[in-house]
Amino acid sequence: MHLLNFSSPNKCLLFFFEQNKSPQGLVGLKNLGNTCFMNSILQCLSNTSELRDYCLRNIHHSDLNNNCKTNAALMEEFAKLTQNLWTSENNDAISPSDFRSQIQRYAPKFVGCNQQDAQEFLRFLLDGLHNEVNRVTIRPKVSVEDFDHLSDDEKGRWMWNMYLQREDSKVVDLFVGQLKSSLTCTVCGFRSTVFDPFWDLSIPIAQKNSGEVSLKDCLRLFTKEDVLDGEERPTCNRCKARRKCTKRFSIQKFPQILVLHLKRFSDSNIRGSKLSTYINFPLKDLDLREFSSESGERPVYNLYAVSNHSGNTLGGHYTAYCKNPTLGEWYSYNDSRVSPMSSSQVRSSNAYVLFYELAPSSHSKYQMCRL
Numbered sequence: 001m002h003l004l005n006f007s008s009p010n011k012c013l014l015f016f017f018e019q020n021k022s023p024q025g026l027v028g029l030k031n032l033g034n035t036c037f038m039n040s041i042l043q044c045l046s047n048t049s050e051l052r053d054y055c056l057r058n059i060h061h062s063d064l065n066n067n068c069k070t071n072a073a074l075m076e077e078f079a080k081l082t083q084n085l086w087t088s089e090n091n092d093a094i095s096p097s098d099f100r101s102q103i104q105r106y107a108p109k110f111v112g113c114n115q116q117d118a119q120e121f122l123r124f125l126l127d128g129l130h131n132e133v134n135r136v137t138i139r140p141k142v143s144v145e146d147f148d149h150l151s152d153d154e155k156g157r158w159m160w161n162m163y164l165q166r167e168d169s170k171v172v173d174l175f176v177g178q179l180k181s182s183l184t185c186t187v188c189g190f191r192s193t194v195f196d197p198f199w200d201l202s203i204p205i206a207q208k209n210s211g212e213v214s215l216k217d218c219l220r221l222f223t224k225e226d227v228l229d230g231e232e233r234p235t236c237n238r239c240k241a242r243r244k245c246t247k248r249f250s251i252q253k254f255p256q257i258l259v260l261h262l263k264r265f266s267d268s269n270i271r272g273s274k275l276s277t278y279i280n281f282p283l284k285d286l287d288l289r290e291f292s293s294e295s296g297e298r299p300v301y302n303l304y305a306v307s308n309h310s311g312n313t314l315g316g317h318y319t320a321y322c323k324n325p326t327l328g329e330w331y332s333y334n335d336s337r338v339s340p341m342s343s344s345q346v347r348s349s350n351a352y353v354l355f356y357e358l359a360p361s362s363h364s365k366y367q368m369c370r371l
């Protein structure tokens with residue numbers, strides 16, 4: 001085992017970051033051949049203030065997981081790139097080639113020059129970063145216990161704590177929430193609940209004959225009661241037989257950063273057909289109370305970044321619109337070009353992945369009582 005000493009560069013970088021008053025984070029990323037999907041997501045993550053600070057302050061060094069097979073090279077290159085975007089002395093575009101080599105090592109599907117799906121890339125990237133800075137070095141065995149005597153809330157909390165015993169990192173602190181699915185048997189009425197962690201939510205696009213489609217319309221479609229019948233019939237624990245059931249999602253634990261993926265592509269494939277429906281989403285005060293499992297909660301979110309996809313499934317292009325966390329203004333990131341934009345231009349039918357942050361006044365019962 002080797003220990004690295006990173007103490008002195010930390011302080012220099014932080015000092016530089018706090019003293020330099022010129023606009024930062026306004027640096028473009030060179031396109032390395034159809035890498036706009038990657039650049040778009042990297043700019044959204046670079047403007048995620050807590051993740052940015054985690055990199056700028058080199059906190060990731062103390063979290064590096066010694067068990068990690070890839071020697072934490074992905075996190076290292078991601079942090080270096082973020083540092084370059086925020087401390088570069090000029091605004092010349094940066095090449096993300098060292099970072100790309102590491103993501104390709106981690107996820108070989110990103111080798112080559114094919115256009116890729118930005119949301120899929122985000123999933124791989126967050127997963128890779130999480131694995132390298134997971135605070136858990138020895139994952140305990142999962143014990144299968146009977147939770148039926150617990151209330152839904154207790155069960156959800158229990159499941160969440162079990163999850164944290166295996167997966168616990170800055171990335172989890174920021175991005176992971178918990179989804180509750182309730183299954184009700186249409187024959188005997190027995191209701192069972194399942195809790196699953198989520199890194200983002202893939203939201204179907206609501207269709208309307210008239211009027212505008214709002215983000216809430218799409219979220220309502222996502223959480224609408226669904227009937228599982230025919231081949232999909234689950235086994236009811238009380239009937240001990242496969243029964244027609246209804247299923248419904250609600251959000252049990254709201255994450256700090258809520259990533260909403262608008263399902264514009266059929267079968268989640270970038271080469272499938274694309275829905276270019278304009279969806280009206282709020283930049284401020286997205287109140288998700290009605291989607292919460294618990295009636296007492298009031299989660300409110302503010303938008304800070306959008307990954308956009310323009311064009312069709314045969315030829316498309318990704319850009320990002322991000323609100324600079326230091327300046328509080330919106331900027332458009334189109335590979336190497338960065339330009340200021342008005343907040344009124346943020347909504348478009350190209351919006352594909354939305355990044356929302358929990359408003360400071362909102363708090364989650366989980367964050368308050370974390371073990």
Ligand SMILES: [Zn+2]
Pocket residue numbers: 185186187188189190236237238239240243
């Ligand atoms: Zn039943």
